[in-house]
Amino acid sequence: MRRPLGIILPILLLIIWEIAARSINNQFILPTLETVIPVLLSPTVDILGTGSLLHNAAVSLERVGLGFLVALAIAVPLGVGMGWWPRLDAFMDTTVQLLRPIPPLAWGPLAIAWFSVGLSSMVFIIFLGAFFPILLNTIDGVRSVKRTWIEAAETLGASERQVLGKVVLPGAAPTIWTGLRVGFGVAWMCVVAAEWLPGTTSGLGYLTLYAYNFGQMQYIIAGMITIGTIGIVFDLLFRSVENRWFSWRRLER
């Protein structure tokens, strides 16, 4: 019942878009559906010399993947440490709270100054976007591990290391996974903006900005739809893994 109901509005919006586009009759303000759909249907065709839609998507995904992996590699261990050792948390927390509200893109100029234009500065910005959701969820996940699970493990002879590896990490895993999902989502949003930094010559973000210079609005909208679709696909992937691996959290009352 929910699904059929949910599909009505998107269809209506498409119809309104088409009507509006035809009555405005200005491709630069709002291109019609029939100019956008062909772009989406031929994702391997080169666009304005920047490469195909697919190629640019792959480039963006690679950047996100790199930044995300670096964030994961640092934020998960640090989060486990901060959630487990109160002294480490007390040491780090102020710094985290001070840095967290700074939008990743505000680091753009510094990123370019430090890493020069190109892959590393973009990866740095994406890393910042993914880092905080992963860190905060990891800390939260570790703290939400039931005291009794830990104590039961201790009475069964587990060392601190074993408690961390066999109780705390698996117990916090569902929350950490939520952090990874949110972190990936933020990283994906960051890549588009990061690709607007000077010196970039590829990626979906770059494509949309580049197409604007030529007034090719159908490419911009096709790019936006591609960005949105990839975002949804990854979110669904994360969620389906969540349902498969962490069903115990839902079932355990």
Add this chain to the structure above:
Amino acid sequence: MKLAVQDLTKVFVTEGGEQVTALEGINLTVEDEEFVCILGPSGCGKTTLLRIIAGLETPTSGTIRVDGEVLHGPSHRIGMIFQEYSLLPWRTVHQNVAFGLEVQGKGRKDRLAEAEKYLDLVGLGNCGNQHPYELSGGMRQRVAVARALAIEPTALLMDEPFGALDAQTRNLMQLELQELWKKTRKTILFVTHSVDEAVFLADWIVVLTERPGKVREIVPVKKCPRPRDRTCSDFVGIRRHVLDLIAGGSAD
């Protein structure tokens, strides 16, 4: 195994900096294979006493000795069963029971065979592949008992293990525990706030006073033959006496 609690005192410091004495001058000696219940009004520190013996909390002063040796922290000779469900929900029943053997570094085959043995002992031989959330409350506590037994402790500590169960399941579990105790010959220290449960299960009962918890009286129940009939006159008499102690009526 002889378990001795000597001059045990526990003082907590509240967040306001106030000192609260939870336990004061506790002395107990539990002989091998005895079944002892610790009974007291809520807040008397009976759970704290058990947690200190389990090595989960440190006493402010006093010692816990097992066969003369002072304990510091959790020991493989002591198993603990908690009031709340303490099974790891992402592990199967098998993997839960095998946890203690896993951290000892035993091989996969060995520990699953051991787990199977202890699951059989608690009557859950065919539940190994299920997850804890598929089991009822009583079954979960049986798994917890199997898990504690799998590390082959000489003493079992049980903190109101049947507190969350309905009356019928609770009675059944009391009978089963008694059987298990006879079969395994473990020393059992059992915390409860139910006078009936204590008189039904224990060789002797430690009755604690309200905070600060001190030993008010040690009540022997051994003269009542097992399995106990709740309506026999000895049972009723001891029950009456313990109830009076708890209510503070028998201040002799």
